[in-house]
Amino acid sequence: MLTNRSKLVVKKEMTFWEKIYLPAIFSGIGITIKHLFKKSATVRYPEQTREVSEIWRGQHVLKRDEKGAERCTACGLCAVACPAEAITMVAAERKKGEEKLYREEKYASTYEINMLRCIFCGLCEEACPKEAIFLTDRLVSTDYGRDGFIYGKDKLVESVDNRIDVSKRQTPAVLQFKKIKLFSHNK
Amino acid sequence: MISFLIYKAILVGVVFGITLFIAAYSTYAERKVAAFLQDRIGPDRAGPFGILQPLADGLKFIMKEEIIPNVSNKILFVLGPSIAMLTALMAGVVIPWGSTLVINGETYSLQIVDLNIGILYVFAVVSIGVYGIMIGGWASNNKFSLLGAIRASAQMISYEIAMGLSIIALIMMTGTLSLREITELQTGAVGSSWNFWNVVYQPVGFLIFLVCAFAECNRTPFDLPECETELVGGYHTEYSSMKLGFYLFAEYINMFISSAVISTLYFGGYNFPFMNDLGMDQNIITIIGTIGLFIKIGFFIFFFMWIRWTIPRFRYDQLMNLGWKILIPLAIINIFITGLFGIL
Secondary structure (H helix, E strand, O other): OOOOOOOOOOOOOOOHHHHOOHHHHHHHHHHHHHHHOOOOOOOOOOOOOOOOOOOOOOOEEEOEOOOOOEOOOOOOHHHHHOOOOOEEEEEEEOOOOOOOOEOOOEEEEEEEEEOOOOOOOOHHHHHOOOOOEEEOOOOOOOOOOOHHHEEOHHHHEOOOOOOOOOOOOOOHHHHHHHHOOOOHHHO | OHHHHHHHHHHHHHHHHHHHHHHHHHHHHHHHHHHHHOOOOOOOOOOHHHOOHHHHHHHHHHHOOOOOOOOOOHHHHHHHHHHHHHHHHHHHHOOOOOOEEEEOOEEEEOOOOOOOOHHHHHHHHHHHHHHHHHHHHHHOOOHHHHHHHHHHHHHHHHHHHHHHHHHHHHHHHHOOOOHHHHHHOOOOOOOOOOOOOHHHHOHHHHHHHHHHHHHHOOOOOOOHHHOHHHHOOHHHOOOOHHHHHHHHHHHHHHHHHHHHHHHHHHOOOOOOOOOOOOOOOHHHHHHHHHHHHHHHHHHHHHHHHHHHOOOOOOOHHHHHHHHHHHHHHHHHHHHHHHHHHHHO
16 A cells, blocks of 8 residues: 555456456457567677666776876775675885885785675775775686686786776766765765 | 389488478478567578578487496387388378379379278377387386376367367268279369368368367467476477487477368368469369478478467366367267368
């Protein structure tokens, strides 16, 4: 009764026309023949890909800065924010001579996301204070075993020559939002 | 005499080949029709539009491991699908696939044999078909198979009565059991000789026959012998490899033969409108007629599939209700009415 959509069930005797079923069958085959001429809803996947939103949340990327150093400082905020507990990392201290590789004194020596656990909610991206992790419009590819779905830094960190564009997700409005001290992750 | 035998042997081979070809492509058509009716595309990977799909399916069936359960009766287990396949193929013998061809002054009939009890022969062969299912289901020594087999035999027996009674009205009208003579009586249809197809005179009989044909072929809404939701696979639960293939194949052959019988009995067989008015050569009329017959058969095969993807399965008591309480009385009333019209 809350939705006003409940219907009163009436158990009445069927009329003669309902009893012989034929009109119902004819209307049924009329409906199915209409579908014969409808456009099929299939997307032939490997050849065709479905159009996705500009801010589609797919496979993650760990960004580098303009000089090619990794932005991630292994603070662990993404792992804490993750509702599926898919992210694990091990922090390490930057040695002398590694300034070009890592932006700050601390970095993630291993960074793993279990793609089978991940629900692609984007909370890691929201939590990240260093603009290091982003979700992209790439799909996580299939695999035969579960081990293959644990993505390490080799798959997550973008390569220096082949940068991944996240400008669609990192708009000025998003950056502004991340600076508001009202939200818990910026306190 | 020798040339007669050679001609008949060739004809048997051709009919056999065409039957298998159409049955194979019915499996493809079934999947395609199902897909189109559900706004999908269907198989399209094997060859252009998936046209080689039946070959791939057949190859798969042959390559699969063949399992005969230890507890089964091995002879009967193998005999089951053989009977199903054999009887399915046998019914094609009496169907007139076309009129006569005249080559070098000799007349060749496009019917393997014109039995004067043609339609009775079809009934006899079709009712042996249930033995294949019953023996197979029983020999499997599996309760699901047995239940499927019992359902199949009960269903066949129930619906064969209504089917036979619906045919009696037609036979009263035509006065012959030979399929060729029944076809010849419908010659012309429209044109100089106004012989309408039998469906015009026997609409109720046709309807009963159609419903019973669905039941005899174990097609939805009467596919209780193999209903997956209740009986795993029904009578063929224990079957694998080509023996399973034979069962499934026999079902499609049965569908083809039923379509051919329906077309012959009620839709004029190889006759087409204005066939005698366009002044065409006998051979050309025969060829067009044969093509026409296959178009009719194709339509009915499509109709079988169309119904399958429209109507859900009957419950078992509903099935029996329909067979015994509705179709049989209706068929008897139909006989009486036909008799009355015959007297008047």
